[in-house]
Amino acid sequence: KAFVVNNLGVAQEGAKKYDAAGITFSRASDMEQANSTYARNAGALLYRLGKYSTAATYLERALKTGAQDKQVVLALGDCYARGQRTADMEALYGNYESMFASDFTYNYNLGVMKKAKKDFSGAEVAFRKALSLRDSDGSTIGNLGVILFNKGEFAESRELFEKLMGIEPSLKNKKNFAAAAARSGDVKAAMPIWLEMLKANGNDVETRLLVADAEYELGNTKSAMAQYKAALATKSTSAMALDGVGRCHLRDANYPGAEAAFRSAISADSKFVPAYNNLAVVLEKMNKRPQAIALLEKATLIDPNNSDVTKNLKRMKAAG
Missing domain, CATH: 1.25.40.10 (Tetratricopeptide repeat domain)
Known part of the structure; x- marks a missing residue:
């Protein structure tokens, strides 16, 4: 009977009835929990639907019943990351480390995990590896930039934030670039961004003080005082x-x-x-x-x- 139910799920997925297929695949796996294919089908589709907590249950079942492939491990690791299940993700990645040396998702999630544990050196290594595999990923660039900024490596963090502004010119990314530029000694590069922020919100005291300090450092005492x-x-x-x-x-x-x-x-x-x-x-x-x-x-x-x-x-x- 589970075989029939699973086949129905395959048909529903083929007809792009994804929500229904997710329910059907889950039923098939629950009916025959020792079948790794049914568990994999349920976990993979639920993961695609963004139902990460439920997907994790079926992906775990798939691994336990023999589905030892990269996609299952990566999807499960991502579910753990999204659910902030750091210890589970660490144990999972430790068990399958040799399988993922050159996988972007693995290295990115490894960086997130190590950053959450305040292992910033380990996070830096993981994010650098992830960036070498996908050099335009905004989340990786942003995470690595913040780690380097906090480490005091302002010149490299500035380069990363400048690259990130080109990918996603958000206010947050502009602020990070301005901070890194100023700390690396290039206050003039930061000033236009700070002035743009003040134009948008004249009551932003934090940014106003950054501009004032910059004017002071540049020797513009009168402007700084203002x-x-x-x-x-x-x-x-x-x-x-x-x-x-x-x-x-x-x-x-x-x-x-x-x-x-x-x-x-x-x-x-x-x-x-x-x-x-x-x-x-x-x-x-x-x-x-x-x-x-x-x-x-x-x-x-x-x-x-x-x-x-x-x-x-x-x-x-x-x-x-």
């Missing part, structure tokens, strides 16, 4: 914007203005260490070194690993 003040018009308690205003005043040797801005930044966020460091520099220039040292000592309690604070504290103490 951007920091625009950020404060949207969010008056932004410690980063207040700190930026202070840095602009400091560059212009307006020490009272810088002091006021840095103190406001600390009031807005008592754990924002850069403002402590910058305020200490201002106080030193105003011949208030003991106060500056006390401020830096307080900053070290908040962030003992801040190199700027450590360096300035050592220098000021040595100067007496």
Whole structure:
């Protein structure tokens, strides 16, 4: 009887009645669970229909009953990936690793699995292999780009995000490219994207601060000050914007203005260490070194690993 039901499923699939065929193939497999062909038919069609959780049940059955082929393993691995069943996917891929050395889907899902486990080195290797097999896959490029960016390899991540923008010019991809370009030293390449984002949303404080910092780094103090003040018009308690205003005043040797801005930044966020460091520099220039040292000592309690604070504290103490 299961044979007849399975044949009905074949006929339904041939007539493109896929939903009905999925139900019929499932019935056939449930009637004769030791038959790998019936289980494979059900799992494969349910997978094509996007019913990944149900498909996994039949694909698992197909493997257990003898269907040891690549397509079943790949489909099952993808079902596990989509269902965030990381441990199951890891065990599956470990059992069939030798079968998939040059398979894109296997290497991509392996990268996803390792990334989820925070094994970023392993994920990088897997995504690089996947990219070598399919060099225009947007998801692979994006994942590898993020891993490299977080690793500090900004130049290569920039190249990947630039390639990704050509494939899919989404706002997210543009933002990633701009961030990588800026961190690799090419702020001018990032600026048009940030300005485009601000044109679309003038209240985007995060992007406004990126533009302000870029203007400051380029030596455009007046433009930077305007951007920091625009950020404060949207969010008056932004410690980063207040700190930026202070840095602009400091560059212009307006020490009272810088002091006021840095103190406001600390009031807005008592754990924002850069403002402590910058305020200490201002106080030193105003011949208030003991106060500056006390401020830096307080900053070290908040962030003992801040190199700027450590360096300035050592220098000021040595100067007496």
